[in-house]
Amino acid sequence: MARPEADAPAPQHHAPDAARLSALDRLLPLWIGLAMAAGLLLGRWVPGLQGALDAVKVQGISVPIAIGLLVMMYPVLAKVRYDRLDSVTRDTRLLASSIVLNWVIGPALMFALAWLLLPDLPEFRTGLIIVGLARCIAMVVIWNDLACGDREAAAVLVALNSVFQVLAFGVLGWFYLSVLPGWLGLPTSGIDVSGWEIAAMVAVFLGVPLLAGYLTRTFSERAKGRAWYEDRFLPRVGPLALYGLLFTIVVLFALQGGAITSAPLDVARIAVPLLVYFVLMWGLSMAFGRGVGLPYDRSATLAFTAAGNNFELAIAVAIGVFGVASGQALAGVVGPLIEVPVLVGLVYVSLWARRFFPAPATAPGSASTG
Template identity: 35%
Template sequence: MDVALTVPVPQAAKRLNLFERYLSLWVVGCMLMGVGLGRAFPGIVQHLRSLEVGEGSHINLPMALLIWLMIVPMMMKVDLASLRLVGQRPTGLFVTLVVNWLVKPFSMALFAWVFFRYLFAAWMTPSEAEQYIAGCIILAAAPCTAMVFVWSYLTDGDPAYTLVQVTVNDLLMPVLFVPIIGLLISGASSLSVPYAVLWYSVLAFVVIPLTIGTLLRAWLMRQYGARWFTDDFLPRFAPVTIAALLLTLVLIFAFQADNILTNPWHVALIAVPIVLQVYLNAALAYGLMQRLGVPYAVAAPGSLIGASNFFELAVATAIALFGPESGAALATVVGVLVEVPVMLSVCGICTRTRHWFPLKQVA
């Protein structure tokens, strides 16, 4: 029987939508708006900052509501039925899980500790450095849930594999997120981690939204069908999710107005270790999969999952632990600022190096 190589079919260039393509610009706009509001209306901002779920909880009520509007629609994309596909491509899944949970948080802790404690020590106080270390660790310990579907699409990744990886990560998050954060923050800084608040954050921003999203997904698909759910229902949430994200950023920067105006260069300094760890973990996952013979359509999204972050959860957790005006919260927001341009560059590297992987053969 003759063996034929698959011939790539020319396709139109894949593009992000308007919001995704200019997310970094929207974040900068939110930063300017938030800082302006914080300086112009300090009384109103202070009142909003004081609205907590419980006294001393650090869980800001307006932000908690906005973050729920972001996270619940993301969790509705999680398909528990996809877990039956886990055994079909175990190598790619194993590599990305190792990078996500055993490499990325620890490499980020190391980078943050070296940069903020030593290389950038002249430009920040020890207390600021510890806050930034904590924020970077929280960011890296939250594996990506939503945007990874976009990165997978741009690199011609296997959508079924991407869904499996996201589902597995979301199920592991309640088990691994808390101990990893507690271990690394305590080890890399002198900050104490209020574990009760940390567990409450995971319950509020992972377990409950995942449960609600799963139940809503199952009920709506039974009632109206999978196509209606995917093509009609989920897209209706996009404007709400976008608005919630932008309003959350405006509030965070309003709460951070004094810190940013006092130390504007800190935003750029925080971005350095975040960007470095993204490229490190993407390269590690991608290279391991290439050496292990994993197909490109699995290796590309696997490397992107290993590099990107669930920044909505990271922001919520940093706020709950240290407050919306903390350096930790600022560090997680800087992660949002650099997410799109950095991840787009990783997508570009993947698409330009797909020839490193053998062409799939068909009988």
């Protein structure tokens, strides 16, 4: 990312193309594939590992996954320039677009795909609808950063998703699983999830790293200045984000490896609507951002925050309501199996698509890229 002086506008483009990514970032699809395979093998072949990992919970939250997500999210949120968040909150086009895409179009699209492609599999269909309701608050910060999106905008949109998640998840679940199917003459499914459970998920997976990132930047800049913080400290902690991501993937797939490997045809059926959903949501959101005049960095942030889903919440809700061995829970588990490689691929598509956006204006004397 560019290192402009403190009084200069911050250019939001962090790198000109995928070739400028670090070796670790360029090979991310390989590392993720290996992490998935390692998790599946560990869960399948190491006796008692799944039970041991799943048993370590606090208030229904898997501690190993919580640790991985906290480690993953902290470095990215530590990079956010919190003194510039006001420029994002004043961007009504971005905020309105995010609300429409995440809370109107996203759930409706997943509902339509689930019914169109899984009409004979009610448990999987219900699980996918739950996935569509759980808007992303975690891994999106990684995809956004790799795609050179606007970090400050990502922080604001993730916080916005979190608030709406607490307020709207239960209502939307009732609407899409009970009310709308009834209106359309379709079978209905019940869902009962506590708003406190959702709030706990948000507090752990967003609130803790957000507070840690804010405090780290605030006190470090006061003590040693912004130049030291961004040139010396951030490069040291930055790789922790990807290490946390890979650890999270290993643990997640170790927990659910048996369910995935024992039902490959079911996984394939569930994967089809998920694949279509992620690609359509990302492409629609990117085009939407371009259409309303957003620059590349904020369009990329809009696209990844709209396309990603909070698989932790979806899995927790599915298990809590329907049981750990249910088809609904399996659908939630398959979510990240498809989402992770697809959104990694879309990072590279996003970097390629930047050529179709106007070049950002930079102030005289400010750094261009870095």
